[in-house]
Amino acid sequence: MVPVTKTSAYAALMVVIYNLPVDAFMPLSTMQSQRAxxxxxxxxxxxxxxxxADPTAFAVGILGDLHIDPRKMEDYEIGREHWIKVVEEExxxxxxxxxxxxxxLGESKxxxxxxxxxxxxxxxxxxCHETAAxxxxxxxxxxxxxxGNHDLEGIDEFKTDSANLKMFLKAxxxxxxxxxREIAEKTLLVGLCSTLFRDAKYTSHEVIVDxxxxxxxxQLVKDKPAEExxxxxxxxxxxxxxxxxxxxxxxHVINGCCWLNHSNEDQCRKFIELVREHxxxxxxxxxxxxxxxxxxxxxxxxxxxxxxxxxxxxxxxxFAQTSVMRGGTSRDGxxxxxxxxxxxxxxxICTVDHQRDGHIRLDATITYRDDSHEVGVYAHDDEAYEHxxxxxxxxxxxxxxxxxxxxxxxELCMISDEPITTDTVAWWKLGCGRVLGVLNGxxxxxxKSTLAPLGLVVSADELIGKKIAVVDSGxxxxxxxxxxxxxxxxxxADIDDSREQAVIMYDENNIVxxxxxxxxxxYWRKIVxxxxxxxxxxxxxxxxxxxxxxxxxxxTDNIKDQVFSSWGPYTSTSGVAKSTGVxxxxxxxxxxxxxxxx
Numbered sequence: 001m002v003p004v005t006k007t008s009a010y011a012a013l014m015v016v017i018y019n020l021p022v023d024a025f026m027p028l029s030t031m032q033s034q035r036a037x038x039x040x041x042x043x044x045x046x047x048x049x050x051x052x053a054d055p056t057a058f059a060v061g062i063l064g065d066l067h068i069d070p071r072k073m074e075d076y077e078i079g080r081e082h083w084i085k086v087v088e089e090e091x092x093x094x095x096x097x098x099x100x101x102x103x104x105l106g107e108s109k110x111x112x113x114x115x116x117x118x119x120x121x122x123x124x125x126x127x128c129h130e131t132a133a134x135x136x137x138x139x140x141x142x143x144x145x146x147x148g149n150h151d152l153e154g155i156d157e158f159k160t161d162s163a164n165l166k167m168f169l170k171a172x173x174x175x176x177x178x179x180x181r182e183i184a185e186k187t188l189l190v191g192l193c194s195t196l197f198r199d200a201k202y203t204s205h206e207v208i209v210d211x212x213x214x215x216x217x218x219q220l221v222k223d224k225p226a227e228e229x230x231x232x233x234x235x236x237x238x239x240x241x242x243x244x245x246x247x248x249x250x251x252h253v254i255n256g257c258c259w260l261n262h263s264n265e266d267q268c269r270k271f272i273e274l275v276r277e278h279x280x281x282x283x284x285x286x287x288x289x290x291x292x293x294x295x296x297x298x299x300x301x302x303x304x305x306x307x308x309x310x311x312x313x314x315x316x317x318x319f320a321q322t323s324v325m326r327g328g329t330s331r332d333g334x335x336x337x338x339x340x341x342x343x344x345x346x347x348x349i350c351t352v353d354h355q356r357d358g359h360i361r362l363d364a365t366i367t368y369r370d371d372s373h374e375v376g377v378y379a380h381d382d383e384a385y386e387h388x389x390x391x392x393x394x395x396x397x398x399x400x401x402x403x404x405x406x407x408x409x410x411e412l413c414m415i416s417d418e419p420i421t422t423d424t425v426a427w428w429k430l431g432c433g434r435v436l437g438v439l440n441g442x443x444x445x446x447x448k449s450t451l452a453p454l455g456l457v458v459s460a461d462e463l464i465g466k467k468i469a470v471v472d473s474g475x476x477x478x479x480x481x482x483x484x485x486x487x488x489x490x491x492x493a494d495i496d497d498s499r500e501q502a503v504i505m506y507d508e509n510n511i512v513x514x515x516x517x518x519x520x521x522x523y524w525r526k527i528v529x530x531x532x533x534x535x536x537x538x539x540x541x542x543x544x545x546x547x548x549x550x551x552x553x554x555x556t557d558n559i560k561d562q563v564f565s566s567w568g569p570y571t572s573t574s575g576v577a578k579s580t581g582v583x584x585x586x587x588x589x590x591x592x593x594x595x596x597x598x
Contacts, residue, residue: 059086067108069326085358106132109122146193191235226371254456256527293322318349411471458515
């Protein structure tokens, strides 16, 4: 393994003791002694000393979102040169070497690749996956790949997800969407693949692992327990809810495509529950965010220093974000890949920096104490000072300054005494267990177990300048207005036993808006729908625009003010579908609920 040569600016290197009290181990007073302690543990294995006989030694090259553009191959060729050096060195040590691609193999735009269709997206096409397979086969070792949210985007070539997936599997010689490779003795590489795009209920860019794969994965981790010495490293395009990795609020969070199976509450939480239960899962690598690896929270340990917050409960798993190789696909300018190296005593996570001639930087060292406990050490401080706050999303923590107590118990809880601004930070629990919070002028929902951000409830343009309150909404003796058509036959027995509450926002003019939950009880708005549906809707709008211009004589400069769309379902508290108008456009905006008077 690469010796630690970087002198960190970290004043006191953070050592995280997983699931054991800090005083269970000898004190390590300096950064040098901490590193020496861990390196001495790793040096007990022959791989560090160059002994090729060790059957537990392994190395894995991990490539983030490639987004190959056949017109811009220079960065990929340079990146491969960097990797070939690493691969050859590791092959000479032990031979247990493989590459893993985290998906999103092609650019999601037309790349001048199909003269017959100048509008076809490159991602997800046969040409895209055959090109990617050729590239991934050129590293001199076997490769594994899983699909991301763009890998079934061949919407002009394939009519169905199943047909697109079949081609994907054939191009990469995969028998199944998932994979499992025993890279070394009792060490598994496991990948889970996104299999929906056209059939996605909401945004097509949600990374959705189907139920069959989830069941397969659950059985696998049951069959390979930590007590028998198994070590499992998982690879998915997006990370699971609860990983604690840095995410993009302005993109993936508010659009509902941040976590695996983001829009399915039970499945979204299933992955972290498996991690907590099965301590054979030692590492989990993901891409999706196009963020670099210089942030310390691009790697998260199973627990954190008690001074930084409560125990996050991530089992025995280290989560790691993976950057991108091509410059044009990076959100923060970084061009990096991950290198995973390990043996029976632990593993290292490194960065291969494609902007520094393939320089290898040690990011974290994890040493096994036993089958279920580890010691993790960050090897350097956060190097991403310029972008640190811009890309960082606030995550609530029990006991932090933003917590507003009382909302889950009091009949009336005033969340904000002052109007909401972009600087307002607050979060609270409802009586039903749901968690809401305000950040950057937006109202967000957070997972009630992991406190990870789930999605947008109210946007900043609607919330800033207003105040929020939570009030009891359960009416004594379960009063219902039975004169309202559609409410006939409603009975108190049908109402959930949990406390009913109303989340409201109001302005200086005392205009009050009720923030209604979704039918499943969640609050975050699943606004972004399937890409195929949106594409068809845009085509219909384009036809309407052409009609207005050609048949009605509407001037092009005014067209956006005179062509609108109307959508269903039509939601109101009324039991009858009375109106399908577009409020503020084809009809005046009005309150469509029922006002009860005493």
